[in-house]
Amino acid sequence: MCVQMKAAVLYSGGKDSSLMAVILDKLGYDVELVTINFGKFDSSIPARKSAESLGFKHKVIKLDQKILADAVDMIIEDNFPNNGINHIHHTVLEILADDYEVIADGTRREDRIPKLKFSEIQSLEDRKNIQYLNLTGIGYKTINDTSERLFKLQKGESNIHNSSDYEMEIRVLLKEKGYDTDEIFPQHIQSRVIGWRENE
Amino acid sequence: MCVQMKAAVLYSGGKDSSLMAVILDKLGYDVELVTINFGKFDSSIPARKSAESLGFKHKVIKLDQKILADAVDMIIEDNFPNNGINHIHHTVLEILADDYEVIADGTRREDRIPKLKFSEIQSLEDRKNIQYLNLTGIGYKTINDTSERLFKLQKGESNIHNSSDYEMEIRVLLKEKGYDTDEIFPQHIQSRVIGWRENE
Numbered sequence: 001m002c003v004q005m006k007a008a009v010l011y012s013g014g015k016d017s018s019l020m021a022v023i024l025d026k027l028g029y030d031v032e033l034v035t036i037n038f039g040k041f042d043s044s045i046p047a048r049k050s051a052e053s054l055g056f057k058h059k060v061i062k063l064d065q066k067i068l069a070d071a072v073d074m075i076i077e078d079n080f081p082n083n084g085i086n087h088i089h090h091t092v093l094e095i096l097a098d099d100y101e102v103i104a105d106g107t108r109r110e111d112r113i114p115k116l117k118f119s120e121i122q123s124l125e126d127r128k129n130i131q132y133l134n135l136t137g138i139g140y141k142t143i144n145d146t147s148e149r150l151f152k153l154q155k156g157e158s159n160i161h162n163s164s165d166y167e168m169e170i171r172v173l174l175k176e177k178g179y180d181t182d183e184i185f186p187q188h189i190q191s192r193v194i195g196w197r198e199n200e
Numbered sequence: 201m202c203v204q205m206k207a208a209v210l211y212s213g214g215k216d217s218s219l220m221a222v223i224l225d226k227l228g229y230d231v232e233l234v235t236i237n238f239g240k241f242d243s244s245i246p247a248r249k250s251a252e253s254l255g256f257k258h259k260v261i262k263l264d265q266k267i268l269a270d271a272v273d274m275i276i277e278d279n280f281p282n283n284g285i286n287h288i289h290h291t292v293l294e295i296l297a298d299d300y301e302v303i304a305d306g307t308r309r310e311d312r313i314p315k316l317k318f319s320e321i322q323s324l325e326d327r328k329n330i331q332y333l334n335l336t337g338i339g340y341k342t343i344n345d346t347s348e349r350l351f352k353l354q355k356g357e358s359n360i361h362n363s364s365d366y367e368m369e370i371r372v373l374l375k376e377k378g379y380d381t382d383e384i385f386p387q388h389i390q391s392r393v394i395g396w397r398e399n400e
Contacts, residue, residue, distance in 0.1 A: 005345065026226040027346050102342065109321070109336075121309070125339060136309075137336040139325065142302065145205065146227050 004030035007102035010092065011035050011058065012164045013050035015147035016106030018193040020135055021056055022150065024104060032100075033058045035164050036092050038068035041172040046192055047164035053152075053195040067091050071166075072173045081170070081184055082113045088166045089114030097128035108135040108143055114166075151193045158190035204230035207302035210292065211235050211258065212364045213250035215347035216306030218393040220335055221256055222350060224304060232300075233258040235364050236292050238268035241372040246392055247364035253352075253395040267291050271366075272373045281370070281384055282313045288366045289314030297328035308335040308343055314366075351393045358390035 009021045011033035025031045033056045035047040044060040051058035071084035078084070089105075093116070096103050107115050116124070121132055135143065147153065160168045171181040209221045211233035225231045233256050235247040244260040251258030271284035278284070289305075293316070296303050307315050316324070321332055335343065347353065360368045371381040 023223055023227070027223070028349055109318070118309070121339070125341065131339060131342045131345070133339065133342055134337045137334045137338065139321070139331060139333065141325065142331045142333055145331070149228055 004028060005102060006030045006032060006100060007104060008032050008034045008096055008100040010096070010103070010105040011047050011051060012106070013047040013192050014106065014163065014165070015151060015153060015191050015193055016108055016135060016143060018050065018054065018106070018151060019138075019143055019147060020104050020106045020133075021054070024102075024133075025056070029102065031056055034096065035060050036088075036166070037062050038065045038169050040065060040068055040169045041160065043160060043164050043168035043172075045164070046162050050193045054193065061096075063092065063095060068169055068173060072170055072177070075170065075174065075184060076177070076179065079184070081167070084170065085113050085166055086115070088170075090116070090120070093124060093132070094128075097124060097130045097132075100130065102131045102133070104133045106135055109137065109139045111136075147191070147193075148197075150197060152195040152197050153191045154194045155189055155191050158188050162192050163190050204228060205302060206230045206232060206300060207304060208232050208234045208296055208300040210296075210303070210305040211247050211251060212306070213247040213392050214306065214363065214365070215351060215353060215391050215393055216308055216335060216343060218250065218254065218306070218351060219338075219343055219347060220304050220306045220333075221254070224302075224333075225256070229302065231256055234296065235260050236288075236366070237262050238265045238369050240265060240268055240369045241360065243360060243364050243368035243372075245364070246362050250393045254393065261296075263292065263295060268369055268373060272370055272377070275370065275374065275384060276377070276379065279384070281367070284370065285313050285366055286315070288370075290316070290320070293324060293332070294328075297324060297330045297332075300330065302331045302333070304333045306335055309337065309339045311336075347391070347393075348397075350397060352395040352397050353391045354394045355389055355391050358388050362392050363390050 007024045007029040011017045021031050033051045035044040037044045037060050048058055071088045075081050075084035174181045207224045207229040211217045221231050233251045235244040237244045237260050248258055271288045275281050275284035374381045
């Protein structure tokens with residue numbers, strides 16, 4: 001085989017982005033897990049530990065805190081997180097597209113945010129001459145089954161210690177500005193990947 | 201690992217459905233390639249040969265010719281193949297869902313037909329208590345790159361000897377009824393999988 005093509009997977013330490021990484025790895029890509037951080041709070045630790053537990057390369061990319069601040073302003077104005085989270089995700093993909101030929105994330109069929117529309121994907125791929133992929137072809141039942149089979153998972157209420165989602169730094173900045181983050185982000189259960197599941 | 205979960209992949213012998221099969225196989229599913237035939241013309245031979253060349257299990261499932269006949273009537277009325285092909289694909293998935301827990305096909309991001317809408321997938325999964333997946337998260341550039349890397353491909357104008365798409369039996373029935381199939385189905389290049397590409 002010739003030189004492996006590098007693929008960056010936006011990585012939170014959760015099962016969706018881990019599964020995306022596994023698929024690309026098994027298809028022969030040179031996978032680099034990438035976690036974004038805006039310097040507000042080091043939310044990358046859970047992702048780094050998960051990446052290590054699976055043996056993948058992992059990189060934290062620090063981006064301008066203005067991207068986070070703009071998203072938080074949008075969230076405060078909307079009193080709803082969707083547009084702000086999408087703003088971050090779109091901006092991050094635009095930036096990554098300058099450095100990687102193949103970019104992927106773990107968004108799956110049912111996910112509404114963050115999510116790129118078909119036309120946005122076409123535009124990103126054409127303008128930047130890259131390839132983008134995600135898990136939109138796969139539903140939560142299949143992702144759950146497959147993750148349970150492949151990974152050791154640690155489940156718990158999502159918080160700054162077990163997730164590297166964009167949400168974590170958003171929460172920190174919202175709190176700093178005096179907002180009730182539990183109202184904007186309902187509590188949800190987070191499954192963090194903590195290793196490969198051994199064959200039984 | 202416990203007993204492998206069986207997954208049926210609708211299989212034409214092309215690179216898309218082959219890639220879907222490879223992904224499920226690598227994720228640990230017990231993959232069974234399934235080619236549909238309506239008894240009008242044995243269009244399953246290219247798919248059977250491709251399946252053999254990759255070492256996957258392959259099964260031809262014969263379905264009622266009325267499904268094909270209804271599709272051809274739709275195509276004649278529309279003078280356009282889309283609704284007829286979608287009719288076949290939807291009917292086939294409904295029938296497969298009675299026998300398999302996991303069903304997949306090779307439809308990719310850009311494909312317009314055959315294609316299930318999000319709401320149709322949800323409905324199919326819920327009513328039949330199955331899981332359905334496809335390649336909607338992946339675009340043609342990534343599929344081409346990956347297929348070139350994984351498979352030996354034989355390219356040629358799509359015809360009844362190199363493809364097991366639904367289109368092949370539709371063409372035979374349309375011709376029998378005196379219609380010009382080249383007008384309804386524009387010629388296109390078909391990449392048939394004829395084996396694994398050896399590492400170089």
